[in-house]
Amino acid sequence: MINNQISNEGKLQHLITTEGISKELITKIFNLAESFLKVGKRDVKKVPLLRGKTVCNLFFENSTRTRTTFEIAAKRLSADVLNLDIPTSSQSKGEALIDTINNLIAMSTDIFVIRHPEAGIPNYIANNVDESVHIINAGDGNNAHPTQGLLDAFTIRKYKKDFSQLKVAIVGDIKHSRVARSEIHALSTLGTSEIRLVGPEIFMPDDISQDKFQTYNDMKAGISDVDVVMMLRIQKERMQKDIIPSEKKYYEAFGLTTEILKHAKKDAIVMHPGPMNRGVEIQSEVADSSQSVILAQVTFGIAIRMAVMTLLVDKNI
Amino acid sequence: MINNQISNEGKLQHLITTEGISKELITKIFNLAESFLKVGKRDVKKVPLLRGKTVCNLFFENSTRTRTTFEIAAKRLSADVLNLDIPTSSQSKGEALIDTINNLIAMSTDIFVIRHPEAGIPNYIANNVDESVHIINAGDGNNAHPTQGLLDAFTIRKYKKDFSQLKVAIVGDIKHSRVARSEIHALSTLGTSEIRLVGPEIFMPDDISQDKFQTYNDMKAGISDVDVVMMLRIQKERMQKDIIPSEKKYYEAFGLTTEILKHAKKDAIVMHPGPMNRGVEIQSEVADSSQSVILAQVTFGIAIRMAVMTLLVDKNI
Amino acid sequence: MINNQISNEGKLQHLITTEGISKELITKIFNLAESFLKVGKRDVKKVPLLRGKTVCNLFFENSTRTRTTFEIAAKRLSADVLNLDIPTSSQSKGEALIDTINNLIAMSTDIFVIRHPEAGIPNYIANNVDESVHIINAGDGNNAHPTQGLLDAFTIRKYKKDFSQLKVAIVGDIKHSRVARSEIHALSTLGTSEIRLVGPEIFMPDDISQDKFQTYNDMKAGISDVDVVMMLRIQKERMQKDIIPSEKKYYEAFGLTTEILKHAKKDAIVMHPGPMNRGVEIQSEVADSSQSVILAQVTFGIAIRMAVMTLLVDKNI
Numbered sequence: 037m038i039n040n041q042i043s044n045e046g047k048l049q050h051l052i053t054t055e056g057i058s059k060e061l062i063t064k065i066f067n068l069a070e071s072f073l074k075v076g077k078r079d080v081k082k083v084p085l086l087r088g089k090t091v092c093n094l095f096f097e098n099s100t101r102t103r104t105t106f107e108i109a110a111k112r113l114s115a116d117v118l119n120l121d122i123p124t125s126s127q128s129k130g131e132a133l134i135d136t137i138n139n140l141i142a143m144s145t146d147i148f149v150i151r152h153p154e155a156g157i158p159n160y161i162a163n164n165v166d167e168s169v170h171i172i173n174a175g176d177g178n179n180a181h182p183t184q185g186l187l188d189a190f191t192i193r194k195y196k197k198d199f200s201q202l203k204v205a206i207v208g209d210i211k212h213s214r215v216a217r218s219e220i221h222a223l224s225t226l227g228t229s230e231i232r233l234v235g236p237e238i239f240m241p242d243d244i245s246q247d248k249f250q251t252y253n254d255m256k257a258g259i260s261d262v263d264v265v266m267m268l269r270i271q272k273e274r275m276q277k278d279i280i281p282s283e284k285k286y287y288e289a290f291g292l293t294t295e296i297l298k299h300a301k302k303d304a305i306v307m308h309p310g311p312m313n314r315g316v317e318i319q320s321e322v323a324d325s326s327q328s329v330i331l332a333q334v335t336f337g338i339a340i341r342m343a344v345m346t347l348l349v350d351k352n353i
Numbered sequence: 354m355i356n357n358q359i360s361n362e363g364k365l366q367h368l369i370t371t372e373g374i375s376k377e378l379i380t381k382i383f384n385l386a387e388s389f390l391k392v393g394k395r396d397v398k399k400v401p402l403l404r405g406k407t408v409c410n411l412f413f414e415n416s417t418r419t420r421t422t423f424e425i426a427a428k429r430l431s432a433d434v435l436n437l438d439i440p441t442s443s444q445s446k447g448e449a450l451i452d453t454i455n456n457l458i459a460m461s462t463d464i465f466v467i468r469h470p471e472a473g474i475p476n477y478i479a480n481n482v483d484e485s486v487h488i489i490n491a492g493d494g495n496n497a498h499p500t501q502g503l504l505d506a507f508t509i510r511k512y513k514k515d516f517s518q519l520k521v522a523i524v525g526d527i528k529h530s531r532v533a534r535s536e537i538h539a540l541s542t543l544g545t546s547e548i549r550l551v552g553p554e555i556f557m558p559d560d561i562s563q564d565k566f567q568t569y570n571d572m573k574a575g576i577s578d579v580d581v582v583m584m585l586r587i588q589k590e591r592m593q594k595d596i597i598p599s600e601k602k603y604y605e606a607f608g609l610t611t612e613i614l615k616h617a618k619k620d621a622i623v624m625h626p627g628p629m630n631r632g633v634e635i636q637s638e639v640a641d642s643s644q645s646v647i648l649a650q651v652t653f654g655i656a657i658r659m660a661v662m663t664l665l666v667d668k669n670i
Numbered sequence: 671m672i673n674n675q676i677s678n679e680g681k682l683q684h685l686i687t688t689e690g691i692s693k694e695l696i697t698k699i700f701n702l703a704e705s706f707l708k709v710g711k712r713d714v715k716k717v718p719l720l721r722g723k724t725v726c727n728l729f730f731e732n733s734t735r736t737r738t739t740f741e742i743a744a745k746r747l748s749a750d751v752l753n754l755d756i757p758t759s760s761q762s763k764g765e766a767l768i769d770t771i772n773n774l775i776a777m778s779t780d781i782f783v784i785r786h787p788e789a790g791i792p793n794y795i796a797n798n799v800d801e802s803v804h805i806i807n808a809g810d811g812n813n814a815h816p817t818q819g820l821l822d823a824f825t826i827r828k829y830k831k832d833f834s835q836l837k838v839a840i841v842g843d844i845k846h847s848r849v850a851r852s853e854i855h856a857l858s859t860l861g862t863s864e865i866r867l868v869g870p871e872i873f874m875p876d877d878i879s880q881d882k883f884q885t886y887n888d889m890k891a892g893i894s895d896v897d898v899v900m901m902l903r904i905q906k907e908r909m910q911k912d913i914i915p916s917e918k919k920y921y922e923a924f925g926l927t928t929e930i931l932k933h934a935k936k937d938a939i940v941m942h943p944g945p946m947n948r949g950v951e952i953q954s955e956v957a958d959s960s961q962s963v964i965l966a967q968v969t970f971g972i973a974i975r976m977a978v979m980t981l982l983v984d985k986n987i
Contacts, residue, residue: 079402089716104457104460108461133947139945142969143742311449331456335459421777627773655777
């Protein structure tokens with residue numbers, strides 16, 4: 037995908053996908069996020085880095101959860117936040133969409149956080165705005181969800197340090213998952229030694245080179261001896277009917293239970309982008325166990341989003 | 354109801370119900386609210402007591418009105434505010450609800466203001482979060498609405514001073530009213546000499562000891578010689594069909610009119626938690642009369658909510 | 671229309687309509703807006719003029735766009751903003767509406783920005799609140815939209831300076847347009863030498879004296895030699911069926927194309943209040959041409975709204 041997320045000066049101009057983002061830039065984002073984690077523990081959890089700036093959450097797909105994390109991140113940076121939930125039914129594509137965006141730019145919006153059910157829309161918008169404006173893709177179709185990919189990689193770094201010795205299993209409906217795509221790109225760039233894709237054959241992606249990655253249709257083999265188990269949410273709305281006979285059968289084959297988890301390394305961590313379907317892709321006991329870092333992911337997500345917004349806007353970092 | 358709203362150190366940890374809150378604590382809340390009333394009259398109506406804190410309004414039941422008062426109170430304390438309106442249809446109970454809450458906690462939310470159509474949910478949540486997090490019940494089923502109960506008692510204190518000489522009539526559908534329950538507990542604790550429950554027999558509560566309170570099925574007798582008339586909103590959605598033959602008949606029997614009000618003391622005050630059904634439970638002339646303190650209740654409500662939030666978060670008060 | 675938008679001391683108390691606003695006051699608003707335009711270009715785009723004040727956007731008619739401009743304007747002045755979208759279905763008129771407003775006033779709201787599908791509602795409210803409260807009409811039925819009228823006149827002043835030599839054509843459905851009414855009043859007061867109303871006969875207004883204005887049912891003649899072409903949005907929801915045979919026929923007769931625009935002066939500017947129906951009332955090439963000042967209108971709109979809010983609240987200007 038052609039996109040202009042890196043300016044000619046090498047600065048982050050937009051964040052559309054983790055594909056093509058350099059290891060140096062990812063490390064810069066992570067280090068900045070580390071410093072913001074400390075802010076989250078202070079009594080006054082605000083820094084003035086985006087004071088007087090306006091962040092517009094433009095969500096064409098319903099998501100209280102993701103919108104909320106961006107809203108908190110922006111407010112913690114002292115930005116003003118606009119929340120616009122636009123049902124796609126009332127939205128045409130292309131020109132009319134650009135009119136909406138250009139209107140908001142004329143109101144001096146600095147950052148747009150955009151979620152859209154159609155792949156490519158945030159990139160299209162990024163290619164049609166002037167350089168004072170920054171786009172963050174908060175999920176487009178099954179293409180990318182870069183801040184989620186980054187926060188997941190950041191979470192692994194917090195718990196496992198060295199990517200070069202790391203075995204990671206991504207489990208579930210990889211084919212329809214923008215989260216998986218963004219994770220795979222970030223983890224590859226960071227030099228993860230082994231990335232496994234685990235799930236039923238119909239959930240294996242067509243567009244991700246399966247040569248570079250090992251694929252497993254068997255859960256036990258797939259997570260055997262891994263350091264990290266990244267579960268994906270079963271996205272019922274993206275599946276064709278009758279592909280999965282029943283939630284119960286899926287759980288039997290690919291649900292992460294205490295029993296199954298024993299096949300991973302003893303100190304393996306368990307991740308999930310949320311919201312979880314307990315009893316469908318993950319057992320409650322596992323979700324709430326000491327190996328689970330699922331809530332830590334949420335906390336780290338705020339810091340990562342603060343770091344990305346700061347890098348987009350600040351000219352001196 | 355077992356709840357953990359008071360910590361082992363005697364501090365207010367959550368506010369779930371006015372039941373069991375001591376006279377000392379209520380007085381502390383009232384005195385703090387008095388100081389915030391002055392803030393509301395200043396040119397710059399903000400104090401920095403909750404700067405850097407995040408207040409999340411989590412409303413599973415529609416209420417622009419109550420949510421707005423909490424939002425204003427939090428902003429006046431300089432907190433950041435998140436508004437999440439969650440239709441109960443899209444929400445399961447128990448575990449999934451706690452997942453939602455835990456996610457918001459992982460984003461460093463400090464206070465949750467929760468309204469839920471089902472009694473007990475805010476208490477359940479309070480019992481399942483760690484101690485850095487504070488829950489305010491903004492109304493759960495027909496159980497409790499403690500900030501309303503407190504602001505009503507505060508209003509009475511502003512106009513009548515001494516509770517020990519006071520006759521108060523609560524009029525309407527007491528059976529289904531969380532407001533009435535919270536008023537009764539607060540007024541009892543403050544030593545109100547006489548609390549009367551007035552309404553048709555079918556609206557008298559089963560769960561409130563009618564030995565301690567006098568009940569009246571006749572309006573004139575019920576408000577005769579009282580100092581305070583607290584009207585309740587007729588909650589059409591909570592009534593079974595055919596219990597009340599018609600709004601007109603209800604108004605004839607229990608509507609508060611200028612004529613009926615003459616049976617109370619001459620300087621009696623008239624209260625209503627709003628929104629009023631004019632011509633159903635209260636006559637417009639009475640609502641707008643000099644005896645009405647209905648709009649003062651709203652103003653005091655902001656100060657009470659500021660006081661409660663401050664006491665929850667501040668370690669030094 | 672009788673309204674009390676100017677206080678006895680000659681100060682702006684409410685902004686309900688541009689009708690009857692003096693040239694001096696409009697000029698004062700414009701000069702203040704000029705100073706706010708500079709704020710919009712600063713790195714920190716905030717001024718503390720409304721700090722501690724509360725602005726309530728009360729929208730009884732859906733409008734993300736207009737509400738957003740008021741929200742940005744208020745936040746840039748450091749006010750706290752409440753957004754209340756109230757479907758008219760759940761709202762009765764008169765007394766119940768005043769109850770809602772009085773409740774919000776009791777919460778110390780300083781400015782209400784009100785949009786309502788029915789003409790006259792903002793004025794009715796202005797006549798029923800006390801003098802500490804200020805109402806801005808953000809559009810009422812087909813009556814008035816004064817901040818839009820002012821920002822359009824301001825835009826013309828920015829590009830054309832002298833109104834006394836100016837020919838302006840307003841094109842489209844003038845009959846149903848509150849924007850057109852507010853433009854006409856503002857431009858007349860500012861001494862615009864010629865205001866032309868252009869559109870099919872059925873779109874010519876009954877309530878605007880057609881003696882004072884020239885009306886044209888022919889597009890070429892209507893915009894011939896003008897300095898400013900102000901296009902109106904075709905408001906499909908306000909038109910009776912079958913009045914316009916088709917969008918295509920309307921476009922052929924009254925759409926602004928590059929060809930048609932040649933009949934205006936060479937340096938004529940093209941305006942549109944947005945959102946545009948490209949290919950219905952305006953050709954894309956014209957909307958995006960160098961003669962178009964449509965996005966500048968949006969930017970100026972923030973400054974004008976900041977100026978109006980400041981004049982309403984500030985006692986010293």
